Amino acid sequence: MATIYDVARLAGVSPATVSRVFNGTTVTPQNERVVKEAAAELDFVPNRTARTLRLRSSDIIALVIPDIENPYFTALARGVEDEARAAGYSVVLCNTDDDMSRESGYLDVAVSEHMAGVIIAAASDRSDLSPLLDRNKAVVAVDRVPRGAAIDAVTVDNVAGGRAATTLLVERGYRRIACIAGPADVETSTRRIAGWSAALEAAGLPEDPTLLEHADYRVDGGYAALERLLAHDERPDAVFVANNLMSVGALRALRDAGIHPPAVGIASFGALPFSTSAPTGVSTVSLPARELGSAAARILLERIAGDRQEPRTVVLEAVPVV
């Protein structure tokens, strides 16, 4: 591979001048031209590794997400990407599969590759961001915020959204409303449960703790959780499901049990991905996934540019779909 030295020799200038041409600093138009010609001739691609080593910073942003197969996170990724690319950064996606050790491995990669910054939807409440924070790396939490981390964050209003979704069921006349929540160690789940409770209380309905099932935010988890609820002594007449994928699983479990909404009501936190029908009996609150990503990217870009103000949290609204 051609280097800056090869280009310099062919163009009859010094390597410093070649470097300056590729970094937009002051060179004569004449030199700019000969350098560009020489570079084209040699098929020169600057070695970013060397540049990064020298500058101690690359123009790559890492987006760390827990589940690449969840369309919510890929939509969020699109939001990050659109914003980052417009500012000249490349985005690489790192999928942790909800595994804190994989997550920690990717954070080390981000440090070790001198990436410009990290946007992270943490695998757990207990995710440890200190490898990043200790080194003053720009970080923005999105969707989920690890406990106790004083960092910028962009989230949705999980309590209000959970409450709104549950209220849709109340308004449609359901009275015994269960909840399929996410993992106990994920902040978003805790808050969505709080929203469910608040809605029940506001409606004067009793909250039966045996109607709360925890699952894993995945399709199969939602399926199994709904089966457990169906086997309950006093079966619920409706279920608030705390994310999109578990709602898919819950609906499949209902179908396989021969039950069709609205016989049992379902309210989903997050729109059903790629749905082709509007099943009666299924209510949703819709999440601004792409906007979460673009808002997070904008904040990260400001931090990279040197912004030093206090960390802030941006909360976006979940919108009930009627």
Next chain:
Amino acid sequence: MATIYDVARLAGVSPATVSRVFNGTTVTPQNERVVKEAAAELDFVPNRTARTLRLRSSDIIALVIPDIENPYFTALARGVEDEARAAGYSVVLCNTDDDMSRESGYLDVAVSEHMAGVIIAAASDRSDLSPLLDRNKAVVAVDRVPRGAAIDAVTVDNVAGGRAATTLLVERGYRRIACIAGPADVETSTRRIAGWSAALEAAGLPEDPTLLEHADYRVDGGYAALERLLAHDERPDAVFVANNLMSVGALRALRDAGIHPPAVGIASFGALPFSTSAPTGVSTVSLPARELGSAAARILLERIAGDRQEPRTVVLEAVPVV
């Protein structure tokens, strides 16, 4: 950030010895211990940028895909990831959004960052892989193969799959079967069309070229294409749709037109993502997305390890779901 020199000083050895400890070459157990203690004490993370510059190769694999919001490609990504991680590589995802200039930018990044190899589902038949091939970078094409590139490839049998899907419609009694294909410059689309033709011919059905609609492999494209077919003078009684997302769009268009399968039959190349019902009238051929990814990764890893045999193409089967 602590460097190898800081660790060496604290441990009372040379930087070379520290390097050897982290690269698994011969050191005394005693030295190994003091170096590891010193590294832990200093919170040392090796600088991969420097390592890559020196070795001219990193342990990162790039996976370049055209649409991160298509579950088919994210499933494929999971396959790549599982295989690559088991071999000690990290995978970063690059989303081209079907744009050849974005794709070309990412290929330059892969070269310029000295990534170990690239797995690519090309944006177009005309995608130019020469930046990679000219530099002997390990490359495997997956799902789609750019024209004329003599490289390893893992694909599905698009002709047989298209034929099988169309045949499912024939067997269910449909006689005027349209096709919603992908972009004209994408190889997979051309082949799936050929499968559609072959099935019609085998069934002795006439092929009406006005029943062939091209779209963009996206939800909205499938929606619009189905609307065009419905407006056709002699409306088709069934449609073979050449990918999963366009099938979602087509089904939504049918729903919005108040038509419910099996009034119009639909056969989808690729399972409907996250479907919650098994709509009668919708047939599918199912694609081994994850296996495509893992097979591609296995071949890439062999190439990285130095395999020099002739490029080969692995073709996996699309399986009709009855």
Next chain:
DNA sequence: CTGAAAGCGCTTACAG
């Protein structure tokens, strides 16, 4: 097994 030293390909403060 271990260390001194060179070199991977850039960028930039400094001097001119």
Next chain:
DNA sequence: CTGAAAGCGCTTACAG
């Protein structure tokens, strides 16, 4: 505006 030179943090052939 331009060039010579140092240095970013590693790895490894070489000599001991």
